[in-house]
Amino acid sequence: MEEIKIENLLNLNETIAKKLFENYLYPWEVLTKIKDFIIELGNSLNKEEFNKIEENIWIHKSVKIAKTADIMGPCIIDEGTEIRHCAYIRGNVIIGRNSVIGNSTELKNSILFNNVQVPHYNYVGDSILGYKTHMGAGSITSNIKSDKTLIKVKGNNFCVETGLRKFGTIIGDNSEIGCGSVLNPGSIIGRNTNIYPLSSVRGVIKENSIYKHQNEVINKY
16 A cells, blocks of 8 residues: 555655645545645745735736636645636645646646646546646546445555545656546556556556556556
8 A cells, every 4th residue: 555655656845735745644635625725825925926816816926827717716826837728727726836727627626736737628626636747638537436425545455445525536746647538536646657548547556657458557667
């Protein structure tokens, strides 16, 4: 179960939300804490660097936002990020530095670390995207099971109860998600991993892997 711990998936030095993860073992444990953390952190941000554009919405002064984008709070958007045409941020979202939120991409109750790209028709809900992760066009996180039961994280030799009805995906640092892929509820993608286009991913995918389909996951090295 070492591969699903925070320290083995995410570089906490690459997020403004580092403090949120303290005292937790698994990354999904912070998902229910995002809203309150944003409000607390937002009120402490440097007013010389961040604008509070509406209640509980803090945006760094360097951020570029398309006129057609829709941003709901609570939300923090960090330095150098670009919010493109028709992006929809539904609240409880932290977006790291130098990230791209693209055309018709929707975010909800999620944390994006620094240098994350979700540039084309993506849905990210109840998820955490690590440093320098990239989601190809049309790839999405599915965050609720069809039978609405609580979500479990399943590895080769373990099964962890999360206690969550809504939980999408944790994507480890430097991972690439191929176009048109679906990351099913409770999926964990290890660091430095590539998911083939049009994949349907379930369970835990180890770091440094290439995921071709469920029965073929190979090591990069």
